[in-house]
Amino acid sequence: MMAETQRQEIVTEPQSRRVTYCGVCSLPPEYCEYGGTVKKCQDWLQKNEPALYDTIWSPEALEAATASLSVEAQKRAAKDAQKKAAKAQAAEAKQADKLANSHIVIKRIERNKKKFVTAVIGLEAFGLELKKVAKDLGKKFATGSSVTKTPSGGEEIVVQGDVSDEIEEFLLEKYKEIPEDNIELVDDKKKKKAAAAAAGAAG
């Protein structure tokens, strides 16, 4: 028996390792200290990988980590960490501000009698990849869904059918970073009239 197990161990090829990456900064957690989100990284690790948290952030581990650096290098590292944290905080505040001021418009558009399409505008501000979302929406509602260029040079998603409410629900469910208040549902029935008026004014 013994010999057999041993032989098996020898013939087993080493397999791909699976490394845990930080859910906040995406680096291997032992490198979180070099990013600007250390506190958040620590909270995440403690919650999700408590054992790994202990090996990296226990007082003993920290002491061993700084022991090899000169006092001068430790000071520089501390200053560097402070700078990075301040930078990350500023970036975060800017991003939060941007998100608060970004709006998604879900627009029901009447193409011809009783035939509607639904346009979704502004998803890119929330860091979403339009192509991927369009694909997800198409699958979710079993309908045509594609990314199209807008006259102003941007892009929007156009989904076949009148699915405004369903899309809103889907987005809020799947992308928690989108506040409900930032989604606007509009009806574009009167588009032709408005367009005609605009054309008239322009001419």
Next chain:
Amino acid sequence: MFKKEIPPAPKSKLKSSVQRGIRQSILETYPLLARHIEEIIPKKASLEQMKLPDRAALYILDGEPLFWEHDDFEPLLPHLKLVHRFPEAFPSIRIDRGAIRFVLSGATLMAPGLTSPGGRLPAPRDVPEGGEGADEEGRWSRELKKGEPVVVMAEGKVEACAVGVLVEGTAEIKEKGKGPVMEECHYLGDGLWMLSTD
């Protein structure tokens, strides 16, 4: 190499002849990967390519980044996620703790970060055919030449933090003890690392 954020680009499937060529050159550059190659790129898998800025390209399988290459660089270089999966298959050197934050901010890796007590450079020794590797101390079993791809480990860390091509052989690095070691590299947190490949 990838200090800036990389805009995601569409992926395209590679012809099977091109895929075979890539597999071949991976095996030539990284002979230690031979026993893992079926796991990395199964024969029947279909490899995808994503074009990166500056004529570079990334090869992806099922959303997992594997290797990248730059027109000016001869060898295919592994993405760090692949290095983390098979760390023992890539020749490596080790930087001391103090050098980590410089490398992670995209600075050129300099010799003193390797020749200091916390750093590790190869310690040539006789090894059986195919037995190339690092000893317990992290010293590779042969000197590495200028132009060879190398993975950068770090003092006190388990995972690799960078990968690139040596601009100076390891024997010369030991001799001179100063100057650049690796100029363009892929490091943790850079544009390539942050690029979404799903």
